Amino acid sequence: DAKTTQPNSMESNEEEPVHLPCNHSTISGTDYIHWYRQLPSQGPEYVIHGLTSNVNNRMASLAIAEDRKSSTLILHRATLRDAAVYYCILRDVGDDKIIFGKGTRLHILP
């Protein structure tokens, strides 16, 4: 079973920041937090991952709570192309497969 909890859906306005929350209260010390997203009619794509410290890349930022029981994916300036289902996933040592939950469906309003 998925070990994360995410809202089913969220809305945001175009060109505004989006904060996508994820709860993972049972996270273990060796779990990495990964985010993937799935655009309409496409396979999932990797967004970002982290362990303890906040992470930034060209797509997004990942803010991880100090106790690691929650995290937030931040899209700094949403575009219509960011409309997708966003999956928050925990991956431990030896986790070769990915266990997806239902994710958050993000709607971007023009």
Added chain:
Amino acid sequence: DTGVSQNPRHKITKRGQNVTFRCDPISEHNRLYWYRQTLGQGPEFLTYFQNEAQLEKSRLLSDRFSAERPKGSFSTLEIQRTEQGDSAMYLCASSYEGQRAQQYFGPGTRLTVT
């Protein structure tokens, strides 16, 4: 394009028929994964290969399903005696070997069993 490719993109078949899907991974990746996704759900893991060896199979993979990866390159997923419950998107992904390695997904094959 050097991404993961899957063929066919769509397949409609009648119940009881056999179907086979193909996945071509990114060439330098030695791991290949199969997932299944039904409407409104996240992808579910089916099986994965490291080179030509099938290392793990999900309980979801009934005996009607078989996957192969001859020579550690492309992979095929065959479903025998299809049932309406097999209707889904079948996704393939590949990655380098390594713990928690990033997986690159193909566009999927959508199967409809009538």
